[in-house]
Amino acid sequence: MLRINQLRLPVDHTREDLYRQTEKLLGCQEIQELKIVRRSLDARKKPQLFFNYILDVKVKNQTAVYRKCNRQKVQIWEEKPYQFPYAGYRGETRPVIIGTGPAGLFCGYMLAKAGFRPILLERGRDVGQRTKDVQEFWEKGILNPESNVQFGEGGAGTFSDGKLNTLVKDKYGRNREVLSLFVKFGAPKEILYDHKPHIGTDVLSQVVVNMRESIQTLGGEIRFQAKVTDLVGKQGRIAGVVINGEEQLQAEYVVLAVGHSARDTFEMLYEKGISMEAKPFAVGMRVEHPQELINLSQYGQKKIEKLGNASYKVTAKASDGRGVYSFCMCPGGYVVDASSEPGRLAVNGMSYGKRDGSNANSAVVITVTPADYGADHPLAGVVFQRKLEEKAFRIGEGQIPVERYLSYKKGVMGGEYADPEKSLYIGEEFVPSVKGKWRYAPVHEILPPVLARAFVEGMESFGRAVRGFNDDSVLVEGIESRTSSPVRILRDEELWSSLKGLYPCGEGAGYAGGITSAAMDGILVAEKLSAHIIKKEKADQNTKETVYGKERFDR
Ligand SMILES: Cc1cc2nc3c(=O)[nH]c(=O)nc-3n(C[C@H](O)[C@H](O)[C@H](O)COP(=O)(O)OP(=O)(O)OC[C@H]3O[C@@H](n4cnc5c(N)ncnc54)[C@H](O)[C@@H]3O)c2cc1C
Numbered sequence: 001m002l003r004i005n006q007l008r009l010p011v012d013h014t015r016e017d018l019y020r021q022t023e024k025l026l027g028c029q030e031i032q033e034l035k036i037v038r039r040s041l042d043a044r045k046k047p048q049l050f051f052n053y054i055l056d057v058k059v060k061n062q063t064a065v066y067r068k069c070n071r072q073k074v075q076i077w078e079e080k081p082y083q084f085p086y087a088g089y090r091g092e093t094r095p096v097i098i099g100t101g102p103a104g105l106f107c108g109y110m111l112a113k114a115g116f117r118p119i120l121l122e123r124g125r126d127v128g129q130r131t132k133d134v135q136e137f138w139e140k141g142i143l144n145p146e147s148n149v150q151f152g153e154g155g156a157g158t159f160s161d162g163k164l165n166t167l168v169k170d171k172y173g174r175n176r177e178v179l180s181l182f183v184k185f186g187a188p189k190e191i192l193y194d195h196k197p198h199i200g201t202d203v204l205s206q207v208v209v210n211m212r213e214s215i216q217t218l219g220g221e222i223r224f225q226a227k228v229t230d231l232v233g234k235q236g237r238i239a240g241v242v243i244n245g246e247e248q249l250q251a252e253y254v255v256l257a258v259g260h261s262a263r264d265t266f267e268m269l270y271e272k273g274i275s276m277e278a279k280p281f282a283v284g285m286r287v288e289h290p291q292e293l294i295n296l297s298q299y300g301q302k303k304i305e306k307l308g309n310a311s312y313k314v315t316a317k318a319s320d321g322r323g324v325y326s327f328c329m330c331p332g333g334y335v336v337d338a339s340s341e342p343g344r345l346a347v348n349g350m351s352y353g354k355r356d357g358s359n360a361n362s363a364v365v366i367t368v369t370p371a372d373y374g375a376d377h378p379l380a381g382v383v384f385q386r387k388l389e390e391k392a393f394r395i396g397e398g399q400i401p402v403e404r405y406l407s408y409k410k411g412v413m414g415g416e417y418a419d420p421e422k423s424l425y426i427g428e429e430f431v432p433s434v435k436g437k438w439r440y441a442p443v444h445e446i447l448p449p450v451l452a453r454a455f456v457e458g459m460e461s462f463g464r465a466v467r468g469f470n471d472d473s474v475l476v477e478g479i480e481s482r483t484s485s486p487v488r489i490l491r492d493e494e495l496w497s498s499l500k501g502l503y504p505c506g507e508g509a510g511y512a513g514g515i516t517s518a519a520m521d522g523i524l525v526a527e528k529l530s531a532h533i534i535k536k537e538k539a540d541q542n543t544k545e546t547v548y549g550k551e552r553f554d555r
Contacts, residue, residue, distance in 0.1 A: 101155020
């Protein structure tokens with residue numbers, strides 16, 4: 001293959017244009033195969049917009065063609081697809097996986113495909129029933145603490161924007177494997193090459209079901225409403241788990257992929273003496289803008305069919321040095337009530353595959369560290385989150401509290417910030433796009449003053465990068481408290497916790513942040529776990545043969 005590492009075309013180009021430009025760049029007419037490896041948007045000359053492509057091209061007489069090419073732009077390339085280290089396991093050992101979020105599901109799928117017939121335990125319900133539970137919560141405010149936006153088949157990411165980009169470096173090809181599996185189970189193929197791949201909730205729910213069915217066909221088992229409430233250890237090694245406080249399931253290999261909201265499970269692990277530590281994360285508020293305002297800022301135009309709605313990423317430093325940044329931006333999306341505990345309210349964002357809602361939203365968050373949690377305890381971050389969520393619940397009277405930015409700013413900074421010019425930009429007819437019940441309320445009272453000030457400083461700075469970002473009518477909604485896990489469950493180079501045979505995995509354990517990186521960590525743990533089983537069974541076999549050999553000899 002010849003890899004073209006940069007080809008630029010206007011966004012409204014046709015497929016023929018792509019072929020013609022490629023032929024021109026290679027100086028040949030016989031393209032046998034053309035594969036888009038990467039497509040990213042270049043808006044530096046907006047409203048003129050371009051796509052930058054990386055392409056893999058198969059041509060006749062490749063050597064001759066390559067000889068004439070500009071080596072800056074063209075290289076000889078050989079794809080090295082990801083390979084799971086094991087296949088065809090026929091033994092009796094069945095790993096147990098706690099949680100069916102991306103980490104648990106991808107771990108389960110890789111192990112099932114290799115023949116290990118894993119048992120996946122999920123405290124929540126299957127995605128079909130879960131969707132009804134979430135709808136009921138959003139429409140009637142009836143929360144099911146075990147089946148909600150955080151808990152249930154597919155994990156936290158199921159009701160999300162389904163953004164699949166990750167900053168995790170990947171020299172083993174696990175990232176690509178995750179995206180390829182998403183496509184295998186029903187996601188659009190564009191995620192394989194889009195700079196910012198996303199699939200949306202409607203597609204993700206079906207992908208999760210297809211993956212579950214494939215794991216079952218491969219001999220795996222998935223049990224819903226099966227909450228692991230305790231662990232059984234023997235001589236420093238895991239020996240089993242307890243389900244729903246009653247049933248004991250023997251297991252020598254257990255993957256702990258419980259996500260960032262499994263606070264009762266964190267408490268159980270702490271009681272069991274599993275080594276863990278408090279971890280930094282971020283908290284803040286969701287902000288909503290008219291999507292057209294963001295398109296205008298990013299594209300220089302209010303709407304471009306071919307590109308869909310625009311996204312943004314903004315960062316700043318508050319005067320006290322804390323980082324303030326936009327997180328989990330959802331173009332054409334919704335702010336959702338993502339609570340999982342009665343009397344505590346947390347928000348997040350989601351969108352459907354088309355991202356065609358009228359509002360854009362993201363969380364504007366501020367980094368917090370164990371120093372902010374007010375106690376030196378591994379679970380102090382959970383207490384910190386709960387306090388903020390209780391305040392949000394109280395201030396919103398159980399509904400999502402919403403406040404206009406001008407009122408928020410005055411509440412935090414006093415009157416020193418009124419600037420009439422800006423208020424003319426959006427206007428009060430701009431209303432929230434929310435999944436769940438909401439009401440206007442003094443949101444500025446939720447965050448501790450030092451964090452609320454940092455939030456305002458961030459917003460003011462972002463207003464200089466994106467016109468109207470800090471407009472008086474912008475909607476501020478809270479609290480965004482579950483940006484990642486407040487705790488890390490320590491694991492060694494064997495990926496074992498302080499209890500051998502227990503594998504902390506994914507976001508909840510503190511080793512991932514987002515759908516793709518959680519899935520990648522699931523694959524990493526599957527590799528390690530399968531190696532451990534194979535190695536142990538080989539050793540057991542050798543011991544048996546030695547003993548048998550010796551017995552026979554002695555006889
Ligand atoms: C509304 C929302 C939108 C998001 N949007 C995005 C996005 O667009 N892109 C992105 O990359 N990330 C997004 N995220 C974050 C992403 O969902 C998580 O990073 C990812 O799901 C973490 O995967 P995980 O498998 O580690 O944990 P989770 O997905 O949290 O899964 C953990 C699973 O374990 C189960 N569980 C917990 N305790 C137990 C127990 N004791 N016994 C049995 N089962 C248990 C839970 O029910 C859950 O299903 C979003 C999150 C939310 C809530």
